[in-house]
Amino acid sequence: MNYQLGLIGFPLGHSLSPSIHTAALKARGLQGDYSLFPISPEDKQGLKDLLTRVRAGEIHGLNVTIPHKQNVIGLMDELTPTAKSIGAVNTIYMRDNKLIGDNTDAPGFLADLKKVSNSSFIIPHSALVLGAGGSARAVVYALCNDGWNVTIAARRIEQAQQLVDSFANYQLQVVDFSSLIIHHSSLIVNTTPIGMTPNIEASPLPEMTTFAENTFIYDLVYNPRETKLVKDARAQGLSATTGLGMLIEQAALAFEKWTGSNADRAAMQKAVA
Numbered sequence: 507m508n509y510q511l512g513l514i515g516f517p518l519g520h521s522l523s524p525s526i527h528t529a530a531l532k533a534r535g536l537q538g539d540y541s542l543f544p545i546s547p548e549d550k551q552g553l554k555d556l557l558t559r560v561r562a563g564e565i566h567g568l569n570v571t572i573p574h575k576q577n578v579i580g581l582m583d584e585l586t587p588t589a590k591s592i593g594a595v596n597t598i599y600m601r602d603n604k605l606i607g608d609n610t611d612a613p614g615f616l617a618d619l620k621k622v623s624n625s626s627f628i629i630p631h632s633a634l635v636l637g638a639g640g641s642a643r644a645v646v647y648a649l650c651n652d653g654w655n656v657t658i659a660a661r662r663i664e665q666a667q668q669l670v671d672s673f674a675n676y677q678l679q680v681v682d683f684s685s686l687i688i689h690h691s692s693l694i695v696n697t698t699p700i701g702m703t704p705n706i707e708a709s710p711l712p713e714m715t716t717f718a719e720n721t722f723i724y725d726l727v728y729n730p731r732e733t734k735l736v737k738d739a740r741a742q743g744l745s746a747t748t749g750l751g752m753l754i755e756q757a758a759l760a761f762e763k764w765t766g767s768n769a770d771r772a773a774m775q776k777a778v779a
């Protein structure tokens with residue numbers, strides 16, 4: 507088998523996915539390539555043509571990133587329950603002659619969170635999620651299914667309210683980002699792009715924020731490797747991580763769906779270290 511894999515998105519200039527998946531293939535002694543497929547948001551035919559190649563068995567697996575995570579939904583034969591609940595697809599493959607849209611961001615986030623936080627959190631089991639965009643949907647879904655009590659802090663309350671409405675089975679609270687008071691959350695997850703290169707001196711929270719003892723900070727931003735938010739939290743003696751582990755985990759879970767082989771996470775991590 508010569509695995510033809512790739513990523514749909516736009517733009518795709520700085521993607522780490524080719525390095526991660528090339529390392530994953532190599533670590534398992536598998537033949538294949540991971541290509542970038544930059545498809546502009548207007549190019550609906552380009553998207554359909556690429557998916558035709560998956561149906562034909564010419565491409566064995568695709569990742570999907572901004573701006574196509576929602577656009578591809580209507581082009582799938584089936585969505586996994588996770589992709590359906592989140593309303594976004596980040597992984598595509600064929601199963602039983604059907605084109606499947608899956609989402610590995612949510613399980614990828616949770617798996618990495620458990621790994622880096624050594625699991626058991628102090629009571630109350632409460633999480634504060636900063637931002638209400640695409641990745642917040644995956645994070646909120648993952649946390650709610652894991653039994654967390656989630657509050658979403660958004661600058662546009664209507665965006666957060668839409669997120670809450672689409673997760674009607676869960677108890678979610680919404681707060682205004684600008685009047686945020688950090689007190690008792692045992693976990694804070696940043697899903698905004700604040701602090702991402704080149705704005706590395708920015709943080710979604712003021713530098714002087716005092717966190718509760720034992721608060722764990724998870725910043726989805728992974729470029730730079732230590733964000734200002736993570737640096738500030740560590741300066742207060744707290745445990746904190748950036749999102750590289752989630753990036754590796756979501757890639758590993760996609761790789762396992764495509765190839766049926768266990769992903770060598772250490773090799774994947776080493777490729778981008």
Ligand code: NAP
Pocket residue numbers: 572611636637638639640641642660661662665683697698699700702726727728749750752753754756
């Ligand atoms: P998105 O859909 O654009 O959502 C971003 C959210 O942040 C929106 O709610 C946005 O609000 C909010 N926001 C942006 N700037 C803000 C500000 N100055 N103050 C308050 N809120 C602000 O983006 P996304 O796809 O969720 O990605 C967000 C970040 O997560 C990116 O840095 C991305 O690289 C990272 N990410 C990492 C992983 C991983 O595997 N580690 C996976 C996915 C995403 P508005 O809509 O009002 O702008």
